[in-house]
Amino acid sequence: MTEMTGARALVKALEREGTRHIFGISGGSLIPICDELLNSDMRFILARHEQGAAHMADGYARVLNKVGVCMATSGPGATNLVTGLATAQIDSSPVVAVTGQVNRAVIGSDAFQECDIIGVSASVTKYNIQAMSPGEIPEAVKKAFHVANTGRKGAVLVDIPKDCTTESADITFPDQVTFRGYTVNAAPRPEELDWAARILAGAERPIIMAGGGVISAGASGELVELAELLLAPTATSLMGKGAIPGDHPLSLGLCGMHGTMEANMMVPKSDVLLVVGSRFSDRTTGKISEFAPNTKVIHVDIDRSEIDKNVETMTRVVGDAKLALRGLLDRVRVLRTAKTSPEWSKRIHEFRCDMGENGEERPPYLRAPKVIRALRQELPRDAIVTTEVGQNQMWAALHYDAYLPRTFFTSGGLGTMGWGFPASIGAKAAKPEVPVVDIAGDGSFGMTENGLATAVEEELPVVVVVLNNNVLGMVAQWQRLFYDRRYSAVKLKGNPDFVKLAGAYGAEGVRVGTYDEFRAAVRRALKADVPTVIDVPIDPEENVMPMVPPGMGLKDTLMEGA
Amino acid sequence: MHTVSFLVENQPGVLFNVSNLFRRRGFNIDSITVGALEDPRVSRMTITVDADPKTLNNLLDQLDKMVEVIRVKRLDPLRTVRREMLLVKLGTRDPMAREDALRYINGQHGLVLDIDEEHIMAEVSGEPEELDRFLGNVKSIGIVEMSRSGVTALEKGRLTL
Numbered sequence: 001m002t003e004m005t006g007a008r009a010l011v012k013a014l015e016r017e018g019t020r021h022i023f024g025i026s027g028g029s030l031i032p033i034c035d036e037l038l039n040s041d042m043r044f045i046l047a048r049h050e051q052g053a054a055h056m057a058d059g060y061a062r063v064l065n066k067v068g069v070c071m072a073t074s075g076p077g078a079t080n081l082v083t084g085l086a087t088a089q090i091d092s093s094p095v096v097a098v099t100g101q102v103n104r105a106v107i108g109s110d111a112f113q114e115c116d117i118i119g120v121s122a123s124v125t126k127y128n129i130q131a132m133s134p135g136e137i138p139e140a141v142k143k144a145f146h147v148a149n150t151g152r153k154g155a156v157l158v159d160i161p162k163d164c165t166t167e168s169a170d171i172t173f174p175d176q177v178t179f180r181g182y183t184v185n186a187a188p189r190p191e192e193l194d195w196a197a198r199i200l201a202g203a204e205r206p207i208i209m210a211g212g213g214v215i216s217a218g219a220s221g222e223l224v225e226l227a228e229l230l231l232a233p234t235a236t237s238l239m240g241k242g243a244i245p246g247d248h249p250l251s252l253g254l255c256g257m258h259g260t261m262e263a264n265m266m267v268p269k270s271d272v273l274l275v276v277g278s279r280f281s282d283r284t285t286g287k288i289s290e291f292a293p294n295t296k297v298i299h300v301d302i303d304r305s306e307i308d309k310n311v312e313t314m315t316r317v318v319g320d321a322k323l324a325l326r327g328l329l330d331r332v333r334v335l336r337t338a339k340t341s342p343e344w345s346k347r348i349h350e351f352r353c354d355m356g357e358n359g360e361e362r363p364p365y366l367r368a369p370k371v372i373r374a375l376r377q378e379l380p381r382d383a384i385v386t387t388e389v390g391q392n393q394m395w396a397a398l399h400y401d402a403y404l405p406r407t408f409f410t411s412g413g414l415g416t417m418g419w420g421f422p423a424s425i426g427a428k429a430a431k432p433e434v435p436v437v438d439i440a441g442d443g444s445f446g447m448t449e450n451g452l453a454t455a456v457e458e459e460l461p462v463v464v465v466v467l468n469n470n471v472l473g474m475v476a477q478w479q480r481l482f483y484d485r486r487y488s489a490v491k492l493k494g495n496p497d498f499v500k501l502a503g504a505y506g507a508e509g510v511r512v513g514t515y516d517e518f519r520a521a522v523r524r525a526l527k528a529d530v531p532t533v534i535d536v537p538i539d540p541e542e543n544v545m546p547m548v549p550p551g552m553g554l555k556d557t558l559m560e561g562a
Numbered sequence: 563m564h565t566v567s568f569l570v571e572n573q574p575g576v577l578f579n580v581s582n583l584f585r586r587r588g589f590n591i592d593s594i595t596v597g598a599l600e601d602p603r604v605s606r607m608t609i610t611v612d613a614d615p616k617t618l619n620n621l622l623d624q625l626d627k628m629v630e631v632i633r634v635k636r637l638d639p640l641r642t643v644r645r646e647m648l649l650v651k652l653g654t655r656d657p658m659a660r661e662d663a664l665r666y667i668n669g670q671h672g673l674v675l676d677i678d679e680e681h682i683m684a685e686v687s688g689e690p691e692e693l694d695r696f697l698g699n700v701k702s703i704g705i706v707e708m709s710r711s712g713v714t715a716l717e718k719g720r721l722t723l
């Protein structure tokens with residue numbers, strides 16, 4: 001036990017959890033904490049908006065598979081975090097937010113910059129705690145990190161009144177925390193594995209679908225091994241991209257609304273579908289009743305409440321994806337006498353088709369699929385890509401092959417425009433030695449472009465590829481396809497000149513007119529020591545294809561738009 | 563109507579978090595009772611709710627995930643004792659009404675808690691359906707004010723939460 005201020009207790013507690021970076025913006029209630037940070041080796045990365053700070057912590061967490069920390073002052077600082085926390089929570093990313101709060105005596109009185117962030121954040125976090133004395137701070141931090149980073153990971157918020165940070169008390173740092181109501185059952189039950197393995201071993205047309213849980217559990221090796229053992233074509237959800245290398249012969253690519261033809265045609269034809277660490281989002285399944293009507297579905301997930309939530313399963317395995325896949329591998333090896341015909345996985349080629357990469361050129365525009373494929377070729381295998389939301393995200397998902405887990409990140413669950421750029425900054429802070437690229441739309445980039453100031457200042461030379469169609473492209477695509485081309489509230493006539501914008505921040509900006517210029521710009525950007533924004537002109541009329549129209553089944557995948 | 567019992571941490575905000583999840587799923591909580599156990603760090607909460615069983619089961623799995631929720635169980639109606647308490651104030655200026663009121667209260671083994679020239683206040687407990695019937699009977703006498711405690715429940719025999 002040592003006497004110290006709450007601020008020091010917080011800083012020490014964060015250090016004890018292995019924190020090295022904090023993304024945030026200070027303010028009245030955080031001054032004592034920021035002051036104490038001057039005595040610490042932790043690096044405070046100053047964002048320009050708290051939403052950006054939360055996304056940076058999220059990107060950082062996804063890359064390193066460890067907790068990302070963000071910090072905001074009471075009131076508006078805290079409410080600005082909300083979108084970032086909701087985004088991290090729904091994508092199961094371990095983020096801990098520390099918020100300042102007004103002094104204890106005035107909580108509940110609508111004091112200056114007071115917001116009930118505990119109440120506000122309750123629906124968008126896995127857990128939240130208010131530390132009501134300096135002595136409670138170390139335990140609150142320990143609990144927050146534990147809950148954020150175990151089981152199905154997620155966002156946790158710790159709220160600390162300012163006077164708890166200035167007051168001194170005898171502080172002890174717990175080595176562990178106990179919860180009566182929170183236990184993590186990572187190990188799957190043997191009976192569940194036995195039953196699932198028996199169904200898998202009897203499959204003639206098996207398909208595996210991998211979600212973000214495979215990446216979170218570090219289970220890609222086991223996944224690929226099982227796919228090869230079963231000769232099972234393997235699709236991924238958006239969050240599962242990278243779980244199986246995109247150039248693996250059994251890789252089907254993305255399944256769902258903007259899935260590949262081979263994934264969307266083959267999933268409904270399977271006799272057994274093994275779904276690992278995916279929650280069957282409506283964007284992945286299309287119309288539920290047509291998703292896999294005659295298929296035996298086996299669902300592996302660490303979160304029991306995801307099982308049978310959206311799709312009725314034949315059987316379940318509740319537990320960590322890595323342990324579950326290991327268990328299945330061991331059992332299937334014993335049971336199996338090669339039931340899958342080699343013809344089954346060959347059908348991948350029967351359905352595989354051009355997804356716009358070879359379409360007709362329409363100068364002065366470049367074609368987004370080709371731009372993304374060129375980007376892939378210019379980047380090393382371990383490069384990290386983040387995306388924004390909209391057409392850019394779906395083009396990236398379809399045309400950017402991720403070869404390794406934890407190299408492709410996107411706001412899959414919440415679909416948060418403006419996520420990709422700050423997330424790329426967090427990713428670069430996590431792995432400065434690896435190239436990091438944000439594949440962006442002009443609308444999304446506009447939402448968090450102020451991160452350029454942070455990236456320049458912190459010497460984090462990320463690359464932003466703006467697929468610039470001067471329109472909220474995905475919304476316009478729906479209006480084109482389903483609303484008779486009645487464009488409403490989608491034109492971005494007031495877009496800035498992104499080259500000048502980059503220059504204004506002290507970053508590099510470049511506009512390209514040909515694929516070769518684009519490749520050259522990427523190569524230069526990878527060597528630059530400042531961030532680079534590459535402005536790529538894209539046809540506002542270009543559609544992302546294939547597409548399953550909303551409310552339809554996977555087999556109704558369209559190849560051509562209106 | 564389903565009866566669900568929870569053990570939860572006895573802390574501020576837990577009731578909010580639990581009821582918030584019911585709200586999110588669009589369920590209207592019919593009744594809710596909470597009280598501390600012999601270990602004051604733990605409360606037992608009983609909720610009755612009308613819901614389709616599949617969605618309710620999924621909701622309970624989601625509730626079970628909550629850090630503050632220690633245990634959740636949907637109670638089997640055949641193996642559960644459910645009880646609720648009613649405080650009711652009846653208008654009994656008319657002597658006939660007073661006689662009727664006392665008869666119904668005694669019939670339900672109720673207690674008269676307060677009485678003046680115009681009112682009788684009684685405490686009546688029983689299964690919620692019994693209270694419904696009782697209220698149906700005394701309605702014509704005139705209910706001035708009433709308050710129901712909400713359902714509390716325990717499983718029979720060896721079964722525990």
Ligand SMILES: Cc1ncc(C[n+]2csc(CCOP(=O)(O)OP(=O)(O)O)c2C)c(N)n1
Pocket residue numbers: 388389390391392393415416417418440441442443444445467469471472473474475
């Ligand atoms: C914060 C937020 N607001 C609104 C939306 C709805 N939305 C989805 S895609 C989209 C258009 C995105 O435009 P842009 O970033 O330019 O990308 P594009 O589709 O043109 O590639 C919009 C407005 C959203 N996903 N997130």
